[in-house]
Amino acid sequence: MLPKGFQYAGVHAGLKDSGKKDMGLIVSEKKAVCAGVTTTNLACASCVKRNRKILRRGTAKTIIVNTKYANACTGKQGDKDDAEYAKIAEKLFGGPALTASTGVIGQNLPMDKIKKGAELLQKNLKHDYDDFAEAILTTDLVVKKITKTIHLLGRDVTICGTAKGSGMIHPNMATMLAFITTDASINHSLLQRVIREVTAISFNQVTVDGDTSTNDMCLCLANGMSGVRIDRQTLPVFQAALTEVLIYLAKAIAADGEGATKLMEVNVTGARSLKEARLAAKAVVGSPLVKCAVYGGDDNWGRVIAAVGRSGAKFDPEKVKMNWDGLQSKTVTINIDLASGRESAQAWGCDLTEGYVRINTNYN
Amino acid sequence: MLPKGFQYAGVHAGLKDSGKKDMGLIVSEKKAVCAGVTTTNLACASCVKRNRKILRRGTAKTIIVNTKYANACTGKQGDKDDAEYAKIAEKLFGGPALTASTGVIGQNLPMDKIKKGAELLQKNLKHDYDDFAEAILTTDLVVKKITKTIHLLGRDVTICGTAKGSGMIHPNMATMLAFITTDASINHSLLQRVIREVTAISFNQVTVDGDTSTNDMCLCLANGMSGVRIDRQTLPVFQAALTEVLIYLAKAIAADGEGATKLMEVNVTGARSLKEARLAAKAVVGSPLVKCAVYGGDDNWGRVIAAVGRSGAKFDPEKVKMNWDGLQSKTVTINIDLASGRESAQAWGCDLTEGYVRINTNYN
Numbered sequence: 128m129l130p131k132g133f134q135y136a137g138v139h140a141g142l143k144d145s146g147k148k149d150m151g152l153i154v155s156e157k158k159a160v161c162a163g164v165t166t167t168n169l170a171c172a173s174c175v176k177r178n179r180k181i182l183r184r185g186t187a188k189t190i191i192v193n194t195k196y197a198n199a200c201t202g203k204q205g206d207k208d209d210a211e212y213a214k215i216a217e218k219l220f221g222g223p224a225l226t227a228s229t230g231v232i233g234q235n236l237p238m239d240k241i242k243k244g245a246e247l248l249q250k251n252l253k254h255d256y257d258d259f260a261e262a263i264l265t266t267d268l269v270v271k272k273i274t275k276t277i278h279l280l281g282r283d284v285t286i287c288g289t290a291k292g293s294g295m296i297h298p299n300m301a302t303m304l305a306f307i308t309t310d311a312s313i314n315h316s317l318l319q320r321v322i323r324e325v326t327a328i329s330f331n332q333v334t335v336d337g338d339t340s341t342n343d344m345c346l347c348l349a350n351g352m353s354g355v356r357i358d359r360q361t362l363p364v365f366q367a368a369l370t371e372v373l374i375y376l377a378k379a380i381a382a383d384g385e386g387a388t389k390l391m392e393v394n395v396t397g398a399r400s401l402k403e404a405r406l407a408a409k410a411v412v413g414s415p416l417v418k419c420a421v422y423g424g425d426d427n428w429g430r431v432i433a434a435v436g437r438s439g440a441k442f443d444p445e446k447v448k449m450n451w452d453g454l455q456s457k458t459v460t461i462n463i464d465l466a467s468g469r470e471s472a473q474a475w476g477c478d479l480t481e482g483y484v485r486i487n488t489n490y491n
Numbered sequence: 492m493l494p495k496g497f498q499y500a501g502v503h504a505g506l507k508d509s510g511k512k513d514m515g516l517i518v519s520e521k522k523a524v525c526a527g528v529t530t531t532n533l534a535c536a537s538c539v540k541r542n543r544k545i546l547r548r549g550t551a552k553t554i555i556v557n558t559k560y561a562n563a564c565t566g567k568q569g570d571k572d573d574a575e576y577a578k579i580a581e582k583l584f585g586g587p588a589l590t591a592s593t594g595v596i597g598q599n600l601p602m603d604k605i606k607k608g609a610e611l612l613q614k615n616l617k618h619d620y621d622d623f624a625e626a627i628l629t630t631d632l633v634v635k636k637i638t639k640t641i642h643l644l645g646r647d648v649t650i651c652g653t654a655k656g657s658g659m660i661h662p663n664m665a666t667m668l669a670f671i672t673t674d675a676s677i678n679h680s681l682l683q684r685v686i687r688e689v690t691a692i693s694f695n696q697v698t699v700d701g702d703t704s705t706n707d708m709c710l711c712l713a714n715g716m717s718g719v720r721i722d723r724q725t726l727p728v729f730q731a732a733l734t735e736v737l738i739y740l741a742k743a744i745a746a747d748g749e750g751a752t753k754l755m756e757v758n759v760t761g762a763r764s765l766k767e768a769r770l771a772a773k774a775v776v777g778s779p780l781v782k783c784a785v786y787g788g789d790d791n792w793g794r795v796i797a798a799v800g801r802s803g804a805k806f807d808p809e810k811v812k813m814n815w816d817g818l819q820s821k822t823v824t825i826n827i828d829l830a831s832g833r834e835s836a837q838a839w840g841c842d843l844t845e846g847y848v849r850i851n852t853n854y855n
Contacts, residue, residue: 167801168797168800168801169799169800169801169804169805169806169808170796170797170799170800170808170811171800171808197793199793199797200793200796200797200808202809203809231791231793232791232792232793232794232796232797233792233793233796340797341793341796341797341800415779415847415851416851419847419848419851419852420851420852422848422852423851423852425852427595427596428596428597429561429563429564429595429596429597429705430596432534432564432596432597432705433532433534433563433564433596433704433705435533435534436532436533436534436535436705437531437532437533440533441533442533444533444534444535444564445566445567447534479848479851480848481845481848481849483779483783483848484783484786484843484844484845484847484848485845487779487780487783487784487787487843488783488784488786488787488789
């Protein structure tokens with residue numbers, strides 16, 4: 128089931144030479160409350176800068192996405208193109224429109240193709256998000272999508288999530304785009320708080336290569352059309368469902384990291400603080416040496432302890448315990464008990480392979 | 492020319508299966524002033540913990556080194572073995588003895604072989620550091636050594652440096668060992684200050700893979716046998732020479748990073764502060780995506796700007812300038828002008844290749 132009152136589209140607009148879908152669209156029937164988290168990279172893309180203003184105001188109707196061109200580090204022309212991009216979308220589908228570009232940095236958007244792509248999207252709008260989920264991919268190998276329906280006050284509330292990941296993924300958002308739509312009714316400040324909290328324990332705990340992109344965003348539209356209000360009473364169930372959706376997407380992104388053959392899940396327990404638990408988990412999942420050991424199915428636990436040791440988390444190296452689970456399988460779990468406190472955290476990543484190097488040596 | 496009053500040795504003690512040299516020794520004729528910088532990794536090796544005490548006291552006569560076994564994360568037995576290791580060296584060569592182990596984490600030192608190795612080292616001591624420089628290597632492909640003689644107050648002062656590098660190299664010392672000997676006469680606190688300052692702009696600006704090892708150290712012995720006192724007047728020339736030695740070794744380590752085919756040198760200018768200049772240079776040199784672009788000789792400058800953007804350095808993305816030099820050659824220089832201030836910094840690293848992955852997937 129998809130959330131009520133949203134339509135989606137995905138088309139090939141001629142941006143990618145491969146002929147694959149390269150532009151996507153989400154339109155809410157009514158203006159929706161919007162919230163989101165954007166990259167912490169100082170050199171952020173034009174779309175990120177403009178979206179931030181819309182996210183502060185808290186209302187949007189449309190999200191339009193293109194791949195191949197990141198429209199980052201493109202100066203004033205980039206900002207101008209992005210503004211025109213939004214105008215095209217607002218004219219066709221209603222505004223405010225959030226824009227999301229991903230791809231190569233430093234090349235200007237081909238505005239003619241973008242305009243024709245937007246018109247093509249209009250013709251392909253439907254109450255089905257498969258084409259959209261496909262259209263937002265770049266070097267991803269698999270589509271990442273999930274829906275989750277919960278029952279609140281006798282009605283259905285649905286959350287739909289799609290994401291793209293692959294290279295340049297790191298805590299604090301990377302060339303990672305996630306689009307969440309829901310028919311829940313929720314006010315702007317609460318939605319913003321929930322998205323921030325859930326992003327912290329999902330997307331921000333994923334790392335593929337430690338790089339953080341100029342374009343990363345997690346955007347959420349909530350149009351209220353389920354008629355169910357999210358308040359103090361209904362929040363726990365809604366937030367749990369949203370967490371399930373975002374963690375599913377986070378793991379899907381990690382498993383589909385560039386060149387990845389295995390998903391790594393790191394569980395840190397016994398940390399002195401939540402911050403230290405998160406740091407430790409991320410350090411392990413991000414260590415190139417651990418990632419190579421996982422690739423080789425090699426029980427080199429010293430690399431795990433060395434990674435935790437440099438993470439900033441405090442613990443007694445004599446007391447720390449760790450074990451691997453599934454070192455020879457597609458999902459490798461690393462459990463680390465720091466034996467220093469009561470806090471825990473999870474992080475996700477993938478192995479480091481020759482494939483990662485090959486993909487990133489000749490990317491255009 | 493080598494510094495007066497030092498002897499060196501390097502032998503095969505049966506630690507490495509390959510038959511290559513695996514233990515090294517430096518002995519000063521007289522007790523020397525010692526200074527050093529050690530890993531910031533919380534899970535540090537037994538030798539690091541014991542050496543720190545000696546470095547605080549400030550005098551040493553011997554440095555003994557072994558490869559293949561890092562003696563890190565080996566618990567109380569590791570500490571006991573390391574203490575015995577030092578005693579063996581002190582009995583044969585005089586103390587205090589600094590110990591330095593490098594290799595696989597979590598395996599105990601084979602003390603019988605270590606003891607026989609120390610005896611073999613005694614038979615091979617000479618006023619020549621070639622065998623020593625060879626004996627400290629692990630996955631390094633080339634020996635890293637340099638001597639530098641300066642003329643001060645009518646006499647010669649010589650500084651000799653050797654290092655090992657390769658994987659797990661990152662700012663704040665990694666499986667990087669550097670051994671500096673000099674016949675300068677210098678007091679402990681001044682030597683410690685100079686080593687700290689010079690390490691900050693050399694070894695701590697090198698990154699191969701972002702991992703920081705449990706065993707890294709830069710150790711320096713100064714035995715005073717040149718008869719030249721380093722004081723306010725002679726310090727600038729001495730410090731400049733030491734800087735030349737350490738930067739030479741830092742670049743040699745970067746160029747010989749695991750799987751590396753190219754040396755990367757990043758020059759950041761126009762930063763608001765020294766700290767931001769260093770952060771920016773290290774972020775670029777450590778970015779897997781930049782490293783892959785360098786490997787492929789691919790002018791993907793957006794990746795450089797994205798790396799600077801997430802480094803923590805503040806700048807105006809519209810004003811930043813960058814250029815590559817030698818993208819198709821063995822040394823690639825990346826110049827970045829942040830146009831935001833007057834501070835500058837350098838950092839060194841290498842490209843990321845399939846070779847790195849291969850080496851670290853099956854390392855024993």
